[in-house]
Amino acid sequence: MAKRKQEYTNESITALKGADRVRKRPAVIFGSDGLEGCEHSVFEILSNSIDEAREGHGDRIIITRFPDSSIEIEDFGRGIPVDFxxxxxCYNWELVFCELYAGGKYQNSGDANYEFSLGLNGLGLCATQYASEYMDVEILRDGQQYNLRFEKGENVSFEKAPTRLKRTGTKIKWRPDLEVFTDIDIPNEYFEDVLKRQAVVNKGLVFVYRFQGENGWEEKEFVYADGITDYVRELAGENAMTTVQYWEAERMGKDRADKPEYRVKLSVAMVFSNRFKMTEYYHNSSFLEYGGSPERAVKQAFVSQIDSYLKQNSKYLKGEGKISYTDVEDCLILVSSSFSTQTSYENQTKKAITNKFIYEAMTEFLKHQLEVYFIENPDEANKIAEQVLINKRSRENAEKTRLNLKKKLSGTIDMANRVQKFVDCRSKDLSRRELYIVEGDSALGSVKMGRDAEFQAIMPVRGKILNCLKAEFNKIFKSEIITDLVKVLGCGVEVTTKANKDLSTFDLNNFKWNKVVICTDADVDGFQIRTLILTMLYRLTPTLIDEGYVYIAESPLYEINTKDRTYFAYTEKEKQAVLEELGKTKYVIQRSKGLGENEPEMMWLTTMNPETRRLIRVNAEDVEKTSAMFDLMLGDNLQGRKDYIAENGQEYLELADIS
Known part of the structure; x- marks a missing residue:
């Protein structure tokens, strides 16, 4: 029965009310209804405690993660006003916990609370409460203790009683609701990362993190007495190129002529290093994952001033191009922490800011500071200039190499660009074409004569191919064998690493074959070469394996000849079966010859004839296991190899050639 369409009328328009505004659309507030959104809801509560401490109320915040995924945050600030x-x-708890866009941070006069605040919109505390299975609140202020409980966005109780406790503060414990978020199991790493970052940009503020570890309750403390300067010094270690610099300033300005004026505090700590690089941006102590205005200012100021220094001191070669920010960033450790009385965030998750005035003020501030720094520290300025030029020239050489590699790998197979000793087939029908990758020139001869030239092509591998499992791409593509194979395959390579992504040219539509068959001798050397070829395909063209285009041609281990016919045995078990079948018939048994020694008819019969050959389709799991074993047996892990042989060696004794 067809489903009846619902009519679209005036009554079809509805509005979410109360807790449903968050519970049914959490991603609008928290950026996601998954774990990331749940994590952001925690940061909203933490932000309020940090704002209190920054205003001078409390120097410690305690964060507890319970095994059932509930969280508790306790501060020692003034305590949230929740009375009438x-x-x-109405009661303030109704505004703070149950009303979006309500709070104590909307005023912007010179003596207002929370001049520089993480939480500006009055959304976080209420939204987190709405998104909780329950929330318990304990507040100490004005000689009173207030206790509130909320369940699924609704207030259950509100109690007020006198207390003799002299301290003030707010303690909030809640459990994110699985009806709202798809995942609430926030890992320890999130808490440790966030608390370390907040300790960096709130100097002297102590964050205590409590959680249940393997040996019971554990506690970690995060504090940086000198804030971002200590952090940069920690990152740089003992071997920085220059001394750590700390600069700060305040500015007043507007984002637009008709907008109100606001205040900005800027602070930057930086050092140059040729061993480590990192830049981080914070605003009102919120980590700006995507930067925005401060990042744009750093890029503009550092490139401008270092370029100016290079020109003034004739550091560029004749005709050499200008440096880029990448060249600076590769040797820069910098942490920026800014605060402003008005902030334009890209969204509620506060991962980037867009203030025009902050960008302009910070650009001008950094240019001036760098100019003074270079004048006052000529030796350090020279070191920085030299290192940036090294980075620039290395980058340009690498780009040139990548371009050459890209050109090399995208070469086509024709008379003008022939792959050495590659033998093509006649057919252009992709559903028939087979590529046999064979071991060495000797095998090439017998395979060439034993094949069906209509649809079977041959590519010989000369010598042992590079192990591509862990090799760098620039080393891989220096191998002529590998680049020749890539050209013959025709589909390009798959590169997922960010640094070499521009080499990725893979297109299955350009693949020239129906089957890629690896054909090597049935001995140790043959297995090793087969493994190396498989590893190359696994690293550079994994889709060919996933889509089932890669095969191994089994070579027989034994030839058993009688007066009337020849039998082939591919395993010891098959050999025994043939001998039992022959009974008292006279026979001659011998190990099968290498590919290069086989007669063409033998090659056709055992390895190439679709009716009689044995092909094994390769899958990714096979390659992973084979590569891992290959790496263990032939790699640098001597102890691992000894342990494996000690544990498993007896299984292979009958295969060993011991007389």
Whole structure:
């Protein structure tokens, strides 16, 4: 029965109310309804405690992660005002915990609370409460203790009683709701990362993180007495190129002529290093994952001033191009922490800011500071200039190499660009064409004569191919054997690493074959070469394996000849079966010859004839296991090899050639 379409009328328009505004659309507030959104809800509560401490109320925040995924955050600030509000004619807890866009951070006068604040919109505490299975709140202020409980966005209780405790503060414990978020199991790493970052940009503020570890409850403390300067010094270690610099300033300005003026505090700590690089940006102590205005300012100021220094001191070669920010960034450790009384975030998750005035003020500030720094520290300025030029020239050489490699790998197979000793087939029908990758020139002869030239092509591998499992791409593509194979395959290579992604040219539509058959001798050398070829395909063209285009041609281990016919045995078990079948018939048994020694008829019969050959289709799991074993047996892990042989060697004794 067909489903009846719902009519679209005036009554079809509805509005979400109360807790449903968050519970049914968490991604609007938190950026996601998954684990990332749940993590951001925690940061919203933490932000309020940090704002209190920054205003001078409390120097310690305690964060506890419970085994059931509930979280508790306790601060020692003034305590959230939750009593009756005469102006709004309701209790403040109703505004703070149950009303979006309500809070104490909307005023912007010179003596207002929270001049530089993480939480500006009055969304976080209420939204997190709405998104919780439950939330318990304990507040100490004005000689009173307030206790509130919320369940699934609704207030369950509100209690108020006098207390003799002199301290003030807020303790909030809640469990994110699995009806709202798809995952609430926030890992320890998230808490440790966030608390370390907040300790960096809130100097002297102590963050205590409590969690249940393997040996019971554990506690970690995060604090940087000198904030971003200590952090940069920690990152740089003992071998930085220059001394750590710390610069700070305040500015007043507007984003637009008709907008109100606001205040910005800028602070930057930086050092140059040829061993480590990192840049991080914070605003109102929120980590700006995507940077925005401060990042743009750093790029502009550092490139401009270093380029100016290089020109003034004739450091560029004749006709040499200008440096880029990449060249600077490769040797720069910099942490920027800015604060402003007005902030334009890209969204509620606060991962980038867009303030025009902050960009302009910070650019001008950094240019001036760098100019003074270079004048006052000529030796360090020279070191920086030389290192940036080294980075630039290395980058340009690498780009040139990559371009040459890309050109080399995209070469076509024709008379003008012939792959050495490659023998093509006549057919252009992709559903028939087979490529046999064979071991050495000797095998090439017998395979060439034993094949069907209509649809079978041959590519010989000369010598042992490079192990591509762990090799760098520039080393891989220096191998002529590998680049020749890539050309013959025709589909390009798959490169997922960011640094070499421009080499990725893979297109299955350009693949020239129906089957790629690896054909090597049935001995140790043959197995090793087969493994190396498989590893190359696994690293550079894994889709060919996933789509089932790669095969191994089995070579027989034994030839058993009688007066009337020849039998082939591919395993010891098959050999025994043939001998039992022959009974008392006279026979001659011998190990099968290498590919290069086989007669063409033998090659056709055992390895190339679709009716009689044995092909094994390769899958990714096979290659991973084979490569791992190959690496263990032939790699640098001597102890691992000894341990494996000690544990498993008895299984291979009958295969060993011991007389």
């Amino acid at each position: 509000n005469q102006n709004e004619n």
